[in-house]
Amino acid sequence: MTSFTIGQVARQAGVGVETVRFYERKGLLEKPARRASGYREFDEAVVDRIRFIRRAKELGFTLKEIKELLELRLSPATTCADVRSRAETKIVDIESRIQSLERMKHALVRLTRACSGRGRTTACPILEALDQEETP
Numbered sequence: 001m002t003s004f005t006i007g008q009v010a011r012q013a014g015v016g017v018e019t020v021r022f023y024e025r026k027g028l029l030e031k032p033a034r035r036a037s038g039y040r041e042f043d044e045a046v047v048d049r050i051r052f053i054r055r056a057k058e059l060g061f062t063l064k065e066i067k068e069l070l071e072l073r074l075s076p077a078t079t080c081a082d083v084r085s086r087a088e089t090k091i092v093d094i095e096s097r098i099q100s101l102e103r104m105k106h107a108l109v110r111l112t113r114a115c116s117g118r119g120r121t122t123a124c125p126i127l128e129a130l131d132q133e134e135t136p
Contacts, residue, residue, distance in 0.1 A: 003042060006040050023050065028070065053066055065086065112126065
């Protein structure tokens, strides 16, 4: 079995060494064995696991959700339907965030249209709107 140092794992997975340590602290990676020198000794599967984590993050999953997905993979009672349900829940979450971002965008568009970009900041409609309790 081939073993890797933390630096080799990080390079192969396309992340930084601190990311590997962070995933280890968060419980996404098992604590590796240590060589007699004290260096961590990772196996090849860790690189694949980090790549899985990266791809899941790119799809919007949180580290907590990724940990749950990794645990689902190990559970013999888990079905594809369970995983699909998690993905569908994430889709709903993403759609909600998109709607929220659209509302923010429209509010900012209205504010920037109201601002001529001239004059002193004491009369800036954007800053005045931010001082109000509710942004238009």
